[in-house]
Amino acid sequence: MSVLDLVVRRTTELADGIRELALAAADAGPLPPHPAGSHLVLECGPARNAYSLTNDGTAPGEYTIAVLRRGGGSTHLHGLGPGDRVAASRPRSAFAPVRTARKHLLIAGGIGITPMVAHVREARRRHRDVELIYVHRPHAGAFAAELAATLGPRLHRVTGRAEFVRVTRNALAAQPLGTHLYVCGPGGLTDRVLTDAADAGWVPPRLHLERFVPADLEPGTEFVARLARSGRDVVVPSGTSLLDALERAGVAVPNLCRQGICGECRTPVLAGTPLHRDEYLDESEHGTAVMCCVSRSETDTLELDL
Structure with a gap:
């Protein structure tokens, strides 16, 4: 690092x-x-x-x-x-604004407002169209005064679940073609917004998310990590991450967040089909790389460049 x-x-x-x-x-x-x-x-x-x-x-x-x-x-x-x-x-x-977007719709829950503040500041500096929905506990709205001064009526602050669902669904249904959606917050909130976006006809390339806590992951099935350089096989049991299994076998893999966010433990895949559960790799890298901290394998054996 x-x-x-x-x-x-x-x-x-x-x-x-x-x-x-x-x-x-x-x-x-x-x-x-x-x-x-x-x-x-x-x-x-x-x-x-x-x-x-x-x-x-x-x-x-x-x-x-x-x-x-x-x-x-x-x-x-x-x-x-x-x-x-x-x-x-x-x-x-892994959450930068798309430069070609016609508009940026931001949805933040709680401390998930932090990356959105940077998005709003950059949008203002570059004169881009931006709208923000911000749900938080009463009296716990960070950056509220700045956001209100910057966005005016394009800021929607809500403190209740029912109001948040209503405001979000209305916004998802009213955006011009070419708008990109950015979501950051707790897992449940993020999943709800993505479900509502899909129901409203949004396509995956225009959906961007960042979770500020790790998602709850299924334990997965056991598989074997085949290490091409050393010729070793490492068993990855159900409920044990690939990263943990490799470390227990004495194989050093650079890592930082252990949440599938930072990209530090990215490892090339030589054979097998990865099961991607990270927030870092894009679709073009699926099948050619894996994030050892959270991803698993859809095949019995996953051959890695280790």
């Missing part, structure tokens, strides 16, 4: 339980640019967590993230103050 040495420049309470951290290069140098929808993987004490970047990524002097306190690594980050150091990956993105 390429590691950035960052220092906390400031912290700000955005809403109940949500803190923003501004991070700069420890040597005061420039930071790598990135598109909207990018994230960093941060060292959070004993854990490593991915957090969406909310800043303008064209020539960033600092990175900003918003962290919901939920225990574990988020508690560690909430305890940091100006001058504290943190290690991070370089920015990664």
